[in-house]
Amino acid sequence: MMLATAMDPLSPPPATRAIPPRQPAVGFVRTDISGPDAERHAREIQRYAWRNGFRLLYTVRPPLDHDDPIGYALGLAAGLDVPVIVVFDLAHVDNRPELVCDDFDLVTVCPPQTWARTSAVGW
Known part of the structure; x- marks a missing residue:
């Protein structure tokens, strides 16, 4: 009895699973809003981004x-050419998601919600 090996051309290829690339994002923390919780909010943004398929480039x-x-945050995000900005809550954008959504998707950690950008690339 002959066993197939990895070098055997008749053996099936190893099982592979395609892992989709993570979408790049930027976190945004305002110390004037978060106060003493700024570090915790930054960590929560990082965890939330990772769990939801984003690759956080910078906070x-x-x-x-x-x-x-x-x-300031929008300029940095545009310079990094990211499609998503993640904030802890809407207070970080003065409770006005439309300030961000002209050019970016906005994601909040608390409550977990996404606002889609209003302008389409190439339109």
């Missing part, structure tokens, strides 16, 4: 004295 933390912290 943006605008300087406290910046006039437009949301614009």
Whole structure:
């Protein structure tokens, strides 16, 4: 009796499973909103992103004295060419998801929700 080996051309290929690539994303934490919970919120964003199939490239933390912290995060996300911004909650975007959704999908950790971008690429 002859057993098939990996080198045997008649043996079936090993079982493989396609793993879809993770979609790149940027986290956004405002220290003026999160206060002493900023570190925890950043970790929650990281965990949530990983569990939901995102590859978190960076967590943006605008300087406290910046006039437009949301614009700061949007500029960095555009520079990294990511399609998704993940925040802990809507307070980080002044409870106005439309500020982000012109160019990005917005994902919140608490409550877990997604707002789709309103502009389509190439339109």
